[in-house]
Amino acid sequence: MSAPRAVVSGLGFVTSIGNDRASVAASLRDLRSGIESHEFIPGVDLPVKVAGTIKGFDTSAIHWAGWRWPEGCSFSREVLRGMPSHGLYALCAAEQAIGDARLTGAELTAEDTGLFCGSAGSPRLMRHYLNQLHDSHGERVSPMGVVSTIAGSLNFNLAAHFGIRGAVAGFVSACASTTQAIGYAFDEIRLGRQRRILVVGGEDLTLDSIYPFHGMRALSRNPDPARASRPFDRDRDGFVGTGGSVALVLEESESARARGAPMYAELAGWGQSGDGYNVANSDPKGRGLAAAMARALAAAGVSPGEIDYINAHATSTPAGDASEALALRSVFTLARAHPYVSSTKALTGHSLSCSGVMETAFCAIAIAQGFIPGAANLDNPDAACEGLNLPQKTVLSAPRVILKNSSGFGGSNVCLVLRRWAQ
């Protein structure tokens, strides 16, 4: 008996470039940016002036009761009581993905349906509650101060809300978190332990969650929203922060097919590695990421020449993009393979823990709808990119096999191989 195969059968989005699949797909195809001028502290002239803003939501209030969200989300406001602000985004994204996959309540709460999440928690809410604790000399301790703030907040809240009874876990490998979550979800399905896993990433877009990256000079100080995020460009100067949430249903193929769910793409295999180099910086030669790509290709049984498109991790930082470019050259250019390469963070900004599932969902859309998002804002490719095929415009040809790269702090590298579904 052959091992179960895993397909992407449902998608949901709350992102800077759209809050539903159709608008996200249109933004990717038209290279429409979600980045705007943004004041991290209202009225204060900080050196970082742009962000990938989330439209249609207002989570500026500390307390959930003051939040606002678009029409169409069906949850009761009561469920927000233990949530950080990205939990609100995640609820909306997860509801979309569950509806898209046509999952019934019974299937969602079955013992073979799991939930894997990735988020950094809510530094803003944590600051608020800890300040309250200190300022009151220990008298004010909010009952929800723990579950609404720490890094597992998304999986705690969503598992309880949706009544998940399969595997529930959170992943904390920073910007590789939800790519890794998808990889382990794949393993659970391949091993026959779970029939489907809802993978959800989410991040706040706040001073507390994004601005600390300025301390390591990782954020772009370019004030022009249209030019600040420019992965692989010679003049890039850092990433643009964003928040939001993306949810993806990874499911055993027969189960999805029997229900008439979409089969956006098959996850063919994955690979991961550690740089063994530095807590915050990538190996400058990209050796760890190259190893993860090679392992993913081997696991999927795919050669470099079969990859049509690579959705790069490239965040628009000088060091990180150069490292990834060298890794790509060592795996592909040396093998005389020239797949298209772009980083959609040029449009969205970098959503940290959420970026892996967000960009994997973009890849699933690209396969299903037959286009390759171009490398937006790329005017002068960095010398490190020599030999890479970086299309400045969207390519209107259908990719059959896509590689998705992610890298996180500590040198965690995770790569997924997706391909068009075929029996």
Add this chain to the structure above:
Amino acid sequence: MITPAQAQKNVQESLSGFPPRITAAYLAFAESGDLASLDLVAMGVLQFYLARKPEKPLDEIPGSTRLVDDLGCDSLTMMDTVFLMETLFSIKLEDSELPKIITLDDLRALLRRLAGGGAAAS
């Protein structure tokens, strides 16, 4: 009594997301000590934190409405309400006071006693 300047600061820091009429009532109380405004703030704070929205604003329903039995107020809502009252009015609500708050009138009366200079509820 809180000063108008303190009240302005509290509006910025603690009343984000509140309906403008509640914010205005809070500032009016800080300015003039108007007890009707204080009553409205008490109702507005509780309503803000209720998990299920009431059908009508709390200041438009009978004062005999019970917090737990009629409005579904639970301990979490009560904690949020008390913490914010303490911040807004620089008061301290003792734990022993909480079980005595059964109705909306009880809440209004407590706040008048602690923040409104001891005036009885109308």
